[in-house]
Amino acid sequence: MSGIALFVPSDEMYEQAQKILKEKDNHVIILKKIRTEDAVTEAQKAISEGVNIIIARGRQAVEIKSHTNVAVAEIVMTAQELGLLVMRAKGIVERDCPRIGIFGWGDMLSDTTYFNELYHVDLRRYILKDLEEWRNTMERAGEDELDIIIGGEAALDGAYQMGIPGIYMSSTGEAIRVALKNAESLYYMAEIEQHNYAQFSTILDSAFNGIIKISVAGKVLVMNRAMEQILGCNSEKCIGKPVAGLLSGLDEKALKQILEGKAENYSTFLTLQDQSLVVSAEPIVVGKGIDGAIISCNRLKRLDMNDKDVRKEQYLRGYVAYGTFDDISRNLKDMRKVVELARLYAQSSSPMLIEAISGPELDAVAQGIHNYSMRKNGPFIMINMAGLSQDQQMRTLFGSGNEGTGELEPGAIAEANHGTLVIQSIDKLTLPAQYNLAKVIRTKRLMRSGRVEDTLMIDTRIIACTAKNLTELRREFRFRSDLYFTLKSLRLKISNLKDRREDVEYLLNLYTRKYMEQYSRYHVMTAGAKKALLEYSWEGNSIQLEAFCERMILTVGKRAITEEYVRDLLDELYHRDTSIYAAAEAEGPDGNGEREPDENPERTLLKAVLKKYNGNRILTARELNISTTTLWRKIKKFEIDEK
Known part of the structure; x- marks a missing residue:
């Protein structure tokens, strides 16, 4: 049950309310005269009886609002009622323009802006919001030298103490009628809201x-x-x-x-x-x-692959994806969009393409897609087509018959049924292998021999990976259009590390700290050294960067990691052939290590690049990816004439 409670502060207002409630139908279920100090208790009791709206006046309304969550419709004294009270006060004082003080709590007083002109009085309003300001308000009223006060019981007590006459703020019933009308509107709106909520809840719960x-x-x-x-x-x-x-x-x-x-x-x-x-x-x-x-x-709904024997066999064969998207650091800002797109692609079972250089990020993304998909409980297999002949590619993907036993050996597509197959270096796939793969994807059937009974229905999600431009290969007729368009719609590109400078900086700091802690070292990297590493093209992505950081920390030998040391190390590791074979070839025919300067391959390269740029050291150093300081030292070392 829900309804309205009407609380009034006086016997006069109680009698008025009784008459008003008999005039027409309403939803008032409680009518009561209450004391101000009991307002909150009476309100809580009414709420427990099903009341959802309370009508109250003045301080009683303020207290109920402050201490409950029920809707309150305030009894606001109308302008007509206040006008009658002002005329009564003026008659009592018998002065031409008396100074009248009117006291009200909250919003119980209507607008009195033009009362001074209408009634030829000096009207002062005193609005109270809490008990703490009550004393200050009464003191201010005393300083205003009021002739008479209009207010409730507390205001009249204050007036008596100050020796000022007072009039109780009585109502003609008009304020109660207005408040009742507002409460009925609130009740009606609450009923509509409750009805809509019930409908909404029913719809929600049936979804x-x-x-x-x-x-x-x-x-x-x-x-x-x-x-x-x-x-x-x-x-x-x-x-x-x-x-x-x-x-x-x-x-x-x-x-x-x-x-x-x-x-x-x-x-x-x-x-x-x-x-x-x-x-x-x-x-x-x-x-x-x-x-x-x-x-x-x-x-x-995930695929039902909960059979213990099946899952045990997958683990034994290594057909399990251990990586998740959490393995990709959240601090790699340029990878966030990749991961978000990968999460969406995981919803699909259609084939997709990942354009990336092989490495930990590619593995984590591919395994994350599997583990966030409906195929999580199915097998996860990764194969690489690079370096395989056409016959090997066909056997690896589609399987073959065993001539000795006559049995069919399943390929990776069949082994990954109800799971995910990651095909790395898809660009290395021969055209016949591409044709067969496109056919299997399209028909979801795998012909394992020439016999119809050996046809296997396939539900394998294909994730193809490449570091090559498939669009260019298609233009050169080295990649089939049907397979190209099948893979391209769900395309995911993991940019090379050199194009993700913020990620390079984060990983550089991460790996440097890691190996300093591992080897109990402490080093400081100069700004020039850091700039050189950030600008370097890390072809091996994070694998190369991590390996370089370990070597750098192991062999730096000094507290400061300088630009010269960094560039020399990059040059030694990735731009100079330091193998034993190169060293042997550089030795003289007698094996004594003596050689002519021009026979040194590094010297030959330096001379060629210097000649290319007419001796311009800046352009030469840029092409060789070394600093001009390192270039100068090498010119001196090999006694190269720049003229």
Whole structure:
């Protein structure tokens, strides 16, 4: 049951309210005269009896508002009622223009702006909000030298103490009628809201998707039953909590953009309590503002690969993806978009293409896609086509028959059935192998021999990887168009490390600290050395950078890591052939190590590049990827004439 409670402070107003309530139907279920000190207690009691709206006046209304969550319709003295009180006060004082003080709590007084002109008085308003300012207000009223006071019981007590006459703020009933009308409007709106909420709740609870309504602050307001099942907790425990804390992996920055109206939607793929979820968020737009957001979570059914024997065999064969997106550091800023796109691609079972140089980042992304997909419980296989003949490629991918036993040996596509197959160096695949792969992807059938009964239905997700430009290979008719367009729609590009300077800086600091701690060293890198390393083209990506950092820390020998040392080390490791074979070839025919200067390959290279740039040291050093200081030392070392 719900209804309205009407509280009044005096017998006079109680009698007026009784008459007014008999005039027409209403939803007042409690009418009571109460003392101000009992206002909160009476309000709480009424709420427990089903009241959802309270009508009260003055300080009683202020107290109820402050200490409860119920809707309060205040009894506001109308201008007509206040005008009658002012005329009575003027008659009592019998002065031409008396100074009248009128006291009210909260919003109980209507507008009196033009009363001085209308009634030829000097009207002073004293609005009270809390008990703490009551004494100060009365003192100020005393200083104003009032002729008479209009107010409630407390104001009249103050007037008596100051020796000033007073009039009780009585009502004609008009203020009660207005307050009752406002309360009925609130009641009607509450009924509509309750009705709409009931409909909304029914729709939410009948939905198969998990649905959460959040506030502008990102906190949970409403949650349906499906969402309770997904999270494993009831809505009462989740209401009021930040949604990002409940949905681990949710991009808080993207969600903030939704709530600020900077983005129209956001979707991602999450794994929560071993459930694969497609999560989408859209803002709730009211007028031109944002009033929260709706988050929908759609559960994807994983492939049933829980058979213990099957999973044991996968582990024994190494057909398991151990990596996740968490293995890619969140501090690698340029990888964030890659990971977010990879999460979305994980929702699909269609073939996709990763353009990247082989390395830990490629492996982590490929394994992360598998582990965030519906195929997580299936096999994960990685193969490389580089260096294989056409026959080897065909056997590796599609399998072959065993001539001795007559049995069919499955290839990687069959072995990865219901899982993921990562094909590295897809650009090395021969045209016949490309044709067969495109056919298997299109038909989802694998012909393992010439017999129809040996046809195998395939459900393998293909992730192709390449470091080459497939578009260029297609133009040169070295890559089939059907396979090209099959792979290109879900394309993921992991930029080379040299194009991700912020990531280079982060990894450089990370690996330097790592090996200084490992070898109990402490070194300081000069600005020039750091600049040289940041500008270097790390062809081997993070593998090369990490290996270089270990060597650098091991052999630096000094506290300061200088630019000269760094450039010399880069030159020694990656630009100069220091193998024993090169050294042997450089020796003279008698093996005594003596050689003519022109026979040294490094000297020959220096001379050739200097000649190319007419002796310009800056251009020469830039091409050789060394500093001009290092170039000068080498010119002196090999006694090269620059003229």
